[in-house]
Structure formats: structure tokens, C-alpha cells
Amino acid sequence: MEKVQQVYEGKAKKVFSTEDENLFIVSYKDDATAFNGLKKGTIAGKGAINNRMSNMLMQMLEKKGVPTHFVEELNDRETVVKKVSIVPLEVIIRNVSAGSFAKRYGVDEGIQFDEPTIEFSYKNDELGDPLINSYHAVALKLATKEEIETIKSMAFKVNESLIEYFKTLGIRLIDFKLEFGRLADGKIVLADEISPDTCRLWDIKTNEKLDKDRFRRDLGGVEDAYQEVMRRLMGE
Numbered sequence: 001m002e003k004v005q006q007v008y009e010g011k012a013k014k015v016f017s018t019e020d021e022n023l024f025i026v027s028y029k030d031d032a033t034a035f036n037g038l039k040k041g042t043i044a045g046k047g048a049i050n051n052r053m054s055n056m057l058m059q060m061l062e063k064k065g066v067p068t069h070f071v072e073e074l075n076d077r078e079t080v081v082k083k084v085s086i087v088p089l090e091v092i093i094r095n096v097s098a099g100s101f102a103k104r105y106g107v108d109e110g111i112q113f114d115e116p117t118i119e120f121s122y123k124n125d126e127l128g129d130p131l132i133n134s135y136h137a138v139a140l141k142l143a144t145k146e147e148i149e150t151i152k153s154m155a156f157k158v159n160e161s162l163i164e165y166f167k168t169l170g171i172r173l174i175d176f177k178l179e180f181g182r183l184a185d186g187k188i189v190l191a192d193e194i195s196p197d198t199c200r201l202w203d204i205k206t207n208e209k210l211d212k213d214r215f216r217r218d219l220g221g222v223e224d225a226y227q228e229v230m231r232r233l234m235g236e
């Protein structure tokens with residue numbers, strides 16, 4: 001499978017068309033941004049780690065009955081995926097207080113919830129990805145009511161599987177962001193990526209942060225954290 005033409009460049013990935021109209025190739029970059037692109041940098045080796053990790057997790061989720069865009073890993077940075085149109089919602093699941101939740105409600109980070117929460121942001125860089133509720137998303141025709149119900153139940157199912165999986169790696173899944181896409185026939189599948197860029201991952205014993213918060217908050221040891229997650233995923 002060959003790349004034909006670049007169709008999109010995001011902050012962390014490029015997307016290319018292929019000879020097959022139903023397939024795209026995504027290419028993961030080492031570029032990192034935070035705060036809607038205000039903070040910029042690179043994380044050496046990130047592209048390869050996120051590609052590998054996302055593909056492993058998507059294959060695990062497929063086995064658990066969650067349809068995803070994953071087709072085939074091409075090389076360390078590139079993967080063939082099903083062509084989707086992205087639903088312009090960032091779907092955020094939280095198990096433990098952190099980040100914008102802790103800030104918005106004035107609570108400490110690290111408080112374990114009895115039940116996971118879900119929220120949506122409107123994927124729109126100009127507006128700074130504002131929080132949106134499902135009624136507003138339907139009013140703006142970002143998704144139908146039925147699609148939102150499908151997305152919610154898929155997102156909670158992904159959470160259950162990821163919590164269990166990361167636990168076996170000595171990692172506590174604090175929160176994460178998912179994106180969903182529509183195939184040509186309208187079917188909703190999990191898309192984008194699942195990686196330390198899009199999840200908060202804390203070491204179960206020490207609560208050490210093993211994710212992009214090390215970059216966002218200038219904590220140092222960014223590359224080491226990504227490599228540590230990869231090492232555990234590879235069963236080393």
C-alpha cells in the first residue's frame with residue numbers, strides 16, 4: 001500500500017490517500033503541542049511509540065467487540081486505516097479527577113470516582129475546543145442523537161477494556177480522549193489514536209505520570225515516560 005497524496009495534516013499526524021478509495025495511511029509525527037497549539041515541541045521517538053501503542057490497543061479492542069479504523073501497520077510510523085469522516089467531538093472519559101476537571105471544579109487531582117464520567121468537546125481549533133453538551137451537538141448537527149448514544153456506549157466499553165489492560169501493566173488509567181468516525185455506510189468506528197498523548201497514565205504504585213502531562217507541565221523525563229509505557233506494553 002502506497003501513499004498517494006496528503007489530505008490532512010494535524011498537530012501530531014498526517015493523513016494520506018491511497019489507491020484504495022476506502023483506505024487512508026496515517027503517519028505519526030514526533031511533534032507535540034499543548035494548549036491548543038500555544039506550546040510547541042518535539043518528543044523524540046513519540047511518533048513510532050504512539051503508532052505502535054495505538055495499533056496494539058485498537059487490535060485488543062476489536063477482539064472485545066469494539067469496531068475501529070485499524071487495518072494494518074505498515075512500518076514504525078505508518079498505518080493503514082479505514083477512511084472515515086471524523087465526528088467533530090472529542091469524547092473524554094474520566095475515572096479519576098485531573099486536568100481541566102480538577103481545575104474547573106476546584107478539586108485535587110487523584111480523586112477516584114465511583115463511576116466513570118463522560119464529556120464532549122467541540123473539535124474546533126478556532127474556538128479552542130469548547131465543552132459542549134449532547135443537545136448542542138445535535139442542534140449543531142455534529143452528530144445525530146443515535147450516533148451520540150452509540151459513541152457513549154462504545155466509549156464506556158473502551159474504558160472498561162483499557163482499565164483492565166493497563167492494570168496488568170501496573171498503570172492506572174486516569175482519563176483519556178477518544179475520537180470516532182463514520183465509514184462510507186454511516187457505521188461509527190473508533191478512530192484517531194490511543195496513546196500517552198491522549199491518555200493520562202499514572203504508575204499504579206508511585207502515581208508517577210507516564211504521559212503527555214510531563215510535556216504540558218514541563219516535568220522533564222518526557223521521552224523516558226513514553227518509552228516506559230512502550231516497554232511495559234511490549235511485556236519487557
Ligand code: TMP
Nearest residue numbers: 098099100101175176177197198199200
Ligand atoms: P483535560 O483534563 O485537559 O480536559 O484532558 C482530559 C484528557 O484528554 C487527558 O487524558 C488528555 C486528553 N486530551 C487530548 O487528548 N487532547 C486535548 O486536546 C486535550 C485538551 C486533552
Ligand code: ASP
Nearest residue numbers: 011033034035036037038
Ligand atoms: N494537543 C492539543 C493541542 O495542542 C492539546 C493537548 O493535548 O493538551 O492543542
